[in-house]
Every structure is written in structure tokens, then in C-alpha cells.
Amino acid sequence: MIQLTTNPIDATSLLTAAQQPAAGAVVLFLGITREMTGDVQTAALNYEAHAALAEAELSRLEQTARERWPLVECAIVHRLGLVPLTEASVAVVASSPHREAALAAAKWLIDELKTTVPIWKQEIGPTGATSWVHPEALLPEEWTL
Amino acid sequence: MTITVQLFAAARELAGAGEVTVEAPAGVTVRGVREALAIQHPKLSGLAQRSRFATDREFLPDDAPLPRDGKLALIPPVSGG
Numbered sequence: 001m002i003q004l005t006t007n008p009i010d011a012t013s014l015l016t017a018a019q020q021p022a023a024g025a026v027v028l029f030l031g032i033t034r035e036m037t038g039d040v041q042t043a044a045l046n047y048e049a050h051a052a053l054a055e056a057e058l059s060r061l062e063q064t065a066r067e068r069w070p071l072v073e074c075a076i077v078h079r080l081g082l083v084p085l086t087e088a089s090v091a092v093v094a095s096s097p098h099r100e101a102a103l104a105a106a107k108w109l110i111d112e113l114k115t116t117v118p119i120w121k122q123e124i125g126p127t128g129a130t131s132w133v134h135p136e137a138l139l140p141e142e143w144t145l
Numbered sequence: 146m147t148i149t150v151q152l153f154a155a156a157r158e159l160a161g162a163g164e165v166t167v168e169a170p171a172g173v174t175v176r177g178v179r180e181a182l183a184i185q186h187p188k189l190s191g192l193a194q195r196s197r198f199a200t201d202r203e204f205l206p207d208d209a210p211l212p213r214d215g216k217l218a219l220i221p222p223v224s225g226g
Contacts, residue, residue: 031226047225048154050218052201054225078225090226110226118199118218119225120154132155133224134192 001075002058004051009077009088018073023095026073027106031090033083043126047080047089050118054078057117065094065109069101076109078119089121146171148178148211151218152189156196159188169211176207178217189219196221 001017011028018026033045062074075093083089092109096102113119121133148167152160169181175198183190197220198205200212204220211217 049225050151050153050199050201050220053199053203053218053220056202114223114226116223117225118153118220118223120221121224121226122154132158132221134155134195134222135224136195136222 001073001077002055002062003075003077004049004054004058005077005079006081007079009079009091011088011091011093014075014077014091014093017075018093018095020072020095022097023072023102024097025099025102026093026095027099027102029090029092029106029110030088031110032088033085035085040123041126042085042123043128044085044124045083045089046122046124046130047078047083048120048122049078049080051080053118058113061109061112061117065105068108069094069096069105071096071101071105074105074109076113078113078117080119082124146173146215148173148181149216150178150182151216153219154221156189156192156219156221159192160186165189173211174207175205175209175211175217178211179207182219192221193219 072095077091079089092106094102094105123131151164167181183193199218
């Protein structure tokens with residue numbers, strides 16, 4: 001299950017959906033809005049997406065994870081718009097018969113999401129100043145000039 | 146031909162618009178659109194060098210032909226999560 005939403009993420013319902021008889025392990029990852037990054041203070045984060053492409057990419061991630069690991073449930077939910085301190089911007093839930101698969105799949109899913117899915121965060125500071133975050137990561141060779 | 150490039154995040158704010166148009170010859174590749182975008186919209190040239198192009202369904206490599214509908218999205222380095 002994948003979802004983009006402007007509402008707060010209900011992690012409890014995601015966990016409930018993952019707790020099925022075939023599962024012996026459930027892993028939940030939440031990414032939440034942190035106040036301090038080094039010396040920089042954050043009041044809230046604001047997220048924007050290319051929604052159609054982000055949904056297509058999230059579906060591909062779920063499909064790939066299900067091919068690589070024997071998952072019972074696999075859910076990726078990303079919140080868009082304003083996300084206040086301590087609230088979740090992203091949730092990944094994986095359940096599997098044994099813990100290794102759920103742990104590995106959840107880590108792989110959040111790592112991939114952060115590098116490939118077209119979603120962007122904007123830092124909002126205590127004075128209301130805003131700045132978009134565009135990591136300086138090196139581009140893969142196949143799409144550099 | 147006229148190509149419509151959809152913009153997001155810092156690219157949208159730099160351009161002051163959700164999309165811009167780019168003029169390029171018919172048969173242009175994604176690489177050609179990137180080069181034309183940088184020349185015709187100088188404010189976007191820096192970010193365009195670090196961005197990918199995509200349709201609503203998939204990312205496109207630089208040697209891909211322009212989609213038939215002439216619409217692309219500029220995808221700056223992502224920062225979700």
C-alpha cells in the first residue's frame with residue numbers, strides 16, 4: 001500500500017494492517033520533524049511532491065521490495081504540506097514471517113525513498129524564513145551532461 | 146516546437162511560476178531540452194544541471210526523445226523523508 005496524504009499519518013492503523021496471521025515480525029519506521037540540525041533551528045517542515053510520479057515511484061518501490069523479500073504487508077505513506085515538530089512526514093511498515101526480511105525491507109525502502117522519489121522538503125525557521133532542501137549529491141552518470 | 150516544463154520546489158520559486166515553456170527543434174532529446182532550458186531561463190540554469198527530467202509516469206534518461214505531448218517535469222535533487 002502506498003499513499004500521499006496531507007493529513008497526519010496514523011501509524012497505529014498501519015501497524016494493525018501489518019499484524020496478520022502469516023507475519024511473525026512487524027517493523028515500523030517513522031521520519032519525524034526534528035527541531036535542531038546542528039545549530040539550525042526548524043519550526044516546521046513543508047513537503048511538496050510531483051504527485052503522479054511520486055505515486056508511480058512508490059508503487060515501484062513496494063513492488064521491488066515484495067520481489068526481494070517475503071513480505072506479508074508493505075506500506076509506505078508520505079505526508080505533504082506542513083509537518084509540525086515531532087509529527088511524522090513518512091512511515092514505512094513491513095511485516096514478514098521472520099524478522100530479517102522486515103528489518104531489511106524497511107531500511108531499503110526508506111533509503112530508496114529518500115534518494116529517488118520526487119518529494120521535496122522546505123525548512124521553515126523560527127522567524128518564518130524558508131529554504132528548499134536540494135542535496136548536492138552527485139548525479140548518476142546516465143543523466144549527467 | 147514549444148515544450149512545457151513543469152517546475153517544483155526551488156525551481157518553481159526561482160522561475161516564479163509552476164511551469165515555463167522552452168523552444169527547441171522537433172526531434173530534440175531530453176539533453177537538448179536541458180540545454181535550451183538553461184539558455185532560455187537563466188535563473189534555472191544552475192538547478193537544471195543537477196535535475197532529472199520525467200513524465201508523469203517515469204524518469205527519462207538524457208538521450209530519450211521528447212514525449213509526444215511535449216510535456217516534461219524538471220525534478221531537482223529530492224529531499225523527501
